[in-house]
Amino acid sequence: MTHRHKTFRSDDALCDAWHFPGQGEAFAGDGGRPVVVMAHGLGGTKDSGLQAFAERLAAAGLDVLAFDYRGFGASGGAPRQRVDLRGQADDYRAALCAAARLDGADPNRLILWGVSLAGGHVLSVGAHRRDVAAVVALTPLVDGPAAGLLAARHHSMPSMLRSTAIGTRSRVAALRGLPPVTIPIVGRPGETAALTLDGYFEDYTALAGPTWRNEIDAGVALELGTYRPGKDAAGLRCPLLVQIADFDRSAPPHAAAVAAARGRAEVRHYPCDHFDVWPGRDWFDAAVAHQISFLSRHLGAGSPPAGSPRHYGTAGSPRHDGTAGSPRHDDAAPTTTR
Template identity: 65%
Template sequence: MKHAELTFVSGGVDCAAWHFTGEGDALATDAGRPVVVMAHGLAGTMDSGLQPFAEALAGAGLDVLAFDYRGFGASDGTPRQTVSMAGQLEDYRAAMSAAARLPGVDPQRLVVWGVSLAGGHAISAAAGRDDVAAVVALTPLVDGLAAGRHALATHTKAEMLRSTVAGFRSKLGKPVMMPVVARPGQLGAMTIEGSMDDYLAIAGPTWRNELDATVGMELGGHRPIKQAGDVTCPALFQVADFDRSAPPHSSMKAAFKARAEVRHYPCDHFDVYAGKRWHDAVVAHQVAFLTRVLGQA
């Protein structure tokens, strides 16, 4: 499916985006089609596994705006490869404004979609808004503190200490870069057995296996679970029950607060992407949920 390339401004930076136009008029009203705003998780870029999701939703009649955060992928901005939770949330909100201005869309029927780290951003971006018609949170990371505790099951204390020290060094002096994904025992943001192969399998041409080590400090303060109760629109939480990266129990707590519909999958964090066993089910549930709640709207 073809898509248009465009940019929007967030925090004075040009962010790159892809616009997929929805097919048919099954979900269209006189005001236009609903539009999904979509972004990736930790260090992810829109060319790294998002397109199959976007195409499926566009095929169901929704416009989709997928984008890269500032400093990542095709977007401008410096420093590069540095995660700022506040900056990424600002980018989400700017993308929502840009999506509302797209031709043929209904600005009062925004859908906020996020996977992994962005699943938490989607919750925060939708909280307290009356122009958001639905939220889709796929394997969401909603509580950084809980994720840190969860990581103790798959990482040694020495590994976690090494990452923490690198983060402090980067915060206090010259930036310290580390891999996004690495083999178990190596320095990296994600070193769970199999995660490197899984991430590289979806990595697109703009993706870089490099990240500022301050990411651990940013994750510690990432707690969109606190805002889940302020999401007033229908929400779908898709939880990987054997997720070694985003704690499933935290996702369930956030889903309860958001009064969300929940789907469970007997898989790990990366098993929801195209080419993996559970991708088709995940996409089918998203399409069914959005078709139902937006059709009712």
């Protein structure tokens, strides 16, 4: 499927984007088509796995605008390779404005789509807007402190302290006007990198596109320490789909379930790790099919008014009952969250 090249301004830089026009009439309405606005997770670029999601959604009838954050991929902006959480949320807001201006777009049916770190961004951004008609959060990282505790289970204390020290050096350098200290985004176990779990190097680099760089400002660890977008889920006024990898080693599944409960979400579970829902992996087809089903029910032509969100298990995986703060796991039939 071909896409159209677009750019839009976010603060002081141009963000680079791909527009995938929707096919068919399944989502067509009097005001135009819904537009899915999507971006990648930690250090990712739109040419690193997002295209397959965008193509599936566009084939189902949804317009899609996939973009790179400032400082990453084909987008402008400096410093390069620095994860600025507030700045990335601002990029999403600018992308929503750009999506609303696309030919044939329905400005009242914009959809926020985020994966991993971006799965948290879409909760925060969506909670403060009225032009967002639905939110999709795939294996979302919604609680930085919880992610730190999960990382501590898989890494030695010396490696955790080393990461903190390098991150502090980078922040001090930035305050002095010096270039940031950088580390690889992903490495093998025992190496210094943001992600070093067994198998993650192969999983991430298999997705890597031509604009992706295996480099990131080491200060990201300090940024994430206070990042808790899951709390914003309660402010969402639109349907929310949260897709949880039950054996996720980087984005805590329990925290995602709690955020889902706050947002009265429909929840889908997959018995896999973080990268197993990506193109070419076992759970990609199921994950994208659930996204299309969710969006069809809420935004498809002739769709009924949204009812109570529901929770689903996948292939016998645990299901959360949606009780805020105290998720329960079982394999019962789907139940409503409230």
